[in-house]
Amino acid sequence: MSDVVSLSPMLGVAVIGGTLAIGAYGVVVIDRLLYAAVAGWPLSLAWAAAQPAREVATVIRRQPVTTEAPDMILWVLAPAAYAGLAATALSVVPLGPGVVVADVRTGIVVFGAAEALAIVAIFLHGWAPNSPLPMIAGYRFVGVALSYELLSMFVLIAAALPAESLSIGAIVESQQGLWNVVRQPLGLPLFLVVTAGVTFTGPLDIVDANDIAGGGAAEDSGMAHLAWAAARAAMLVAFAAAAAAVFLGGWIGPVLPGAMWMALKTLAVVVTVLAGRHLLARVRPERFVRLAWTVLLPLAFLDLAIAGAGSL
Amino acid sequence: MTLAFVVFAAAAVWTGYRVFRTDSMVRASFLLLASFLNVGAILVLMLAEYLGTALLFMMTVEMVVMALFMVMFMMNPAGLNPMEMVHQPRFAAAAGIGSAAALAAVALFGRFPANPVDPNAATIRALGSELLGGSMLVFESAGVTLLATMVCAVVLSSHRGRFGDGDEGSVAPPLEPGGDHRPEDDLVDDADGGHHMHHGGH
Numbered sequence: 361m362s363d364v365v366s367l368s369p370m371l372g373v374a375v376i377g378g379t380l381a382i383g384a385y386g387v388v389v390i391d392r393l394l395y396a397a398v399a400g401w402p403l404s405l406a407w408a409a410a411q412p413a414r415e416v417a418t419v420i421r422r423q424p425v426t427t428e429a430p431d432m433i434l435w436v437l438a439p440a441a442y443a444g445l446a447a448t449a450l451s452v453v454p455l456g457p458g459v460v461v462a463d464v465r466t467g468i469v470v471f472g473a474a475e476a477l478a479i480v481a482i483f484l485h486g487w488a489p490n491s492p493l494p495m496i497a498g499y500r501f502v503g504v505a506l507s508y509e510l511l512s513m514f515v516l517i518a519a520a521l522p523a524e525s526l527s528i529g530a531i532v533e534s535q536q537g538l539w540n541v542v543r544q545p546l547g548l549p550l551f552l553v554v555t556a557g558v559t560f561t562g563p564l565d566i567v568d569a570n571d572i573a574g575g576g577a578a579e580d581s582g583m584a585h586l587a588w589a590a591a592r593a594a595m596l597v598a599f600a601a602a603a604a605a606v607f608l609g610g611w612i613g614p615v616l617p618g619a620m621w622m623a624l625k626t627l628a629v630v631v632t633v634l635a636g637r638h639l640l641a642r643v644r645p646e647r648f649v650r651l652a653w654t655v656l657l658p659l660a661f662l663d664l665a666i667a668g669a670g671s672l
Numbered sequence: 673m674t675l676a677f678v679v680f681a682a683a684a685v686w687t688g689y690r691v692f693r694t695d696s697m698v699r700a701s702f703l704l705l706a707s708f709l710n711v712g713a714i715l716v717l718m719l720a721e722y723l724g725t726a727l728l729f730m731m732t733v734e735m736v737v738m739a740l741f742m743v744m745f746m747m748n749p750a751g752l753n754p755m756e757m758v759h760q761p762r763f764a765a766a767a768g769i770g771s772a773a774a775l776a777a778v779a780l781f782g783r784f785p786a787n788p789v790d791p792n793a794a795t796i797r798a799l800g801s802e803l804l805g806g807s808m809l810v811f812e813s814a815g816v817t818l819l820a821t822m823v824c825a826v827v828l829s830s831h832r833g834r835f836g837d838g839d840e841g842s843v844a845p846p847l848e849p850g851g852d853h854r855p856e857d858d859l860v861d862d863a864d865g866g867h868h869m870h871h872g873g874h
Contacts, residue, residue, distance in 0.1 A: 431699075465796060466725045473728035479736055480702060487698060502740050509733060526722070526796065 372461035376447050379455065383597030384590055386627075388412045391634045398638040416586060424582040431488040438485035439584065442478060443591035449474040450598040454529045456619035457611045467528040468516050471602060475512055478558050478595065479505040482567055485588065486576030497575030500645045501560070501567035507652035508557040508564070514660035515547040515554075518667035519606045528602070532610035539609040543670060546663035548607040550656060555599040555633055559592055562637035566645050600629035677717055684710035692758055697746065700757055701739035705731055719789045722796045745829055 367375060393408045426432075452467035454460040464470055479502065486498025520526050522543065523534035531540075541548045556564040568577040568588075577588055604610060604625035611618030643651075687706040694700050708731035715724030758764065789795065803811055831837060844854050 464721065464725075466721045469722065469725040469729065473725055473732065476729040476732035476736075480705065480732060483736065483739075484698075484702065499740070499743070502736055506733070506737065506740070 367459070367461050372451065375455070376450055376461055379601075380443075380446060380450060380594040380597055383601075383626075383630075384593035385412055387593040387596050387630055387634070388415075390627075390631060391637070394631070394634050394638050419582060419586050422582045422585075424584065425579075427489045427491045427579050430490045430579075431484075434484045435488035436584070438481050438488060439587035439591045442481040442485070442588070443594050445474040445478045445481060446591060446594040446598040449595075450601055452528055453598070453601045453605050454532055454610060455601070455622055456617070458529065459619070460529055463529065464527070466526045468520050468526045468531070468606075471528070472513060472516060474598075475554070475558055476509060479509065482560070482576065486567060489579040491579045493573050493578050494576045497567045497569065497572050497578075501576070504564065504566045504645050504648055504652075505557060507649045508554050508656075511550045511652070511656055511660045512554040514657075514664050515544075515550045516606065518544055518547055518660075518664045521664075521667040521671045524671075528605050532605050532612065535609040535612060539612075540607045541609075544607075544663055544667050546659050546666070548603065550660055550663065551603050551607060552629075552633060552636075553656065555596070555603060555629075556636060558599060559596040559633070561596065561633055563640045563643045564648065565637070565642055566648075569642060571642065596630060596633060597626070600626045600633065603629045673717065677714060680710045680713045680717070683707075684714070692761075692764075695757060697742045697757070698739050701735045701742065705735035708735070719791060719795065722799055741826075 389408045389412065392411045393403060393405070396403055396408065449471050451461040452464060452470045460467075462470075482505070483498045483502050486494040486501065489495075519531050519540050522540075523531040525531070525534075535543075553564070556562050557566075560567045560569075566575075568575045572578075574580075577585060580588055601622070604622060608625040608629070609621075610625070611622045613621035613624075616624075684707045687703045687710065691700050691703045691707065694703060709728060712724045712727035712731070715727060718724075831839070836843075847853050
């Protein structure tokens with residue numbers, strides 16, 4: 361790939377940080393708008409746009425509380441690790457025509473590694489406070505996470521097949537003419553399941569769930585709570601961008617500049633996932649595990665078979 | 673480059689050492705993971721990009737599975753309580769130091785070919801051709817053997833439960849000697865009382 365613009369490290373850090381910050385803000389605004397829409401409140405963009413600042417102001421003034429004998433290092437580092445993994449995942453996703461922060465040949469594998477390590481960060485965030493409900497939530501999340509993790513591997517490998525490359529830039533290029541969402545119709549829905557799992561949103565809000573008193577985040581307070589929420593929004597941005605690049609043709613589109621198409625498609629994925637958050641009920645962990653291994657995993661195999669047959 | 677290698681190598685050794693000094697299964701698992709991540713980074717430095725990054729996610733999922741299964745099968749349900757993590761510590765330490773010294777001797781005194789990899793070489797393609805070509809039978813048999821081993825290990829170790837063998841109906845002992853009121857009877861099922869059927873069946 362000779363036409364790839366690789367950003368300098370400093371610029372790359374600024375681009376990733378800026379994209380994640382603006383994106384995370386947008387995620388919260390869209391989420392509150394969707395909440396208002398589902399609740400039947402009057403829709404006000406001004407209210408939603410001010411909502412993140414309002415919530416930050418509320419949370420930041422709360423007293424930080426701690427538990428008895430927590431693993432403080434892990435507890436403090438978990439949100440940082442989770443946000444760092446969001447940045448890592450986004451760094452291999454091309455944001456415009458040939459513009460990618462880290463143009464590595466194994467982009468999709470790096471993305472998968474960030475996704476797998478996110479499981480560790482989420483689990484340790486629940487395990488570290490040394491408190492029953494966060495710990496239970498952490499363990500039940502691991503059960504669910506091990507079930508969705510394989511789906512992600514298969515659908516991403518299937519997307520890499522027609523591109524004959526593990527680079528996400530090459531995967532976008534391979535969708536000139538026909539997007540993967542059409543060529544491999546099972547890929548995007550399965551990847552959205554994975555996205556809901558990694559960002560523990562909607563039906564897969566298994567870890568920080570209300571049915572377990574806040575779960576992994578039950579003992580978080582003040583800034584720690586804020587950091588975790590921000591990291592979660594950033595992770596959704598990274599996964600939505602990856603879904604847009606791998607399945608929706610990335611920057612490919614008429615008239616508008618490529619980066620604009622990429623932003624619009626990412627936005628569409630974010631809205632879809634967040635709508636699922638407000639419209640779908642949370643699935644019970646054991647029910648999801650059964651569904652994942654008996655229905656979703658065979659569908660992922662089928663997706664791989666379709667991709668293989670299409671690439672012959 | 674050299675500095676990065678030294679940092680990753682030192683971190684790999686230090687976290688590897690910490691695995692045996694910690695008192696928690698969860699900490700031990702994830703310290704081992706940290707050690708593997710540093711080894712993966714060294715592989716990436718050596719331009720084995722695919723092997724390095726694949727090691728990252730393989731080891732991550734593997735260590736998560738290991739932590740989960742260790743906690744499931746052992747007496748320490750949380751993994752946060754202190755417990756002794758080493759068996760035969762003297763023999764293990766001697767064997768570890770001995771094999772590390774042997775490997776170090778090979779690294780120091782062995783003669784390695786100077787054969788730098790061209791950064792633009794199609795190493796990933798070559799690796800794929802090897803794995804799914806000449807060495808396919810070896811890798812596939814190893815994979816299936818490992819899977820069978822894991823399934824068998826789970827079957828063998830889950831036979832004996834906390835309150836007796838699985839095939840004899842493993843139920844908690846009654847709260848009073850000779851009585852039939854068991855702890856889980858207090859967890860009343862609201863819907864159909866399905867919980868009580870467990871005892872009738874055995």
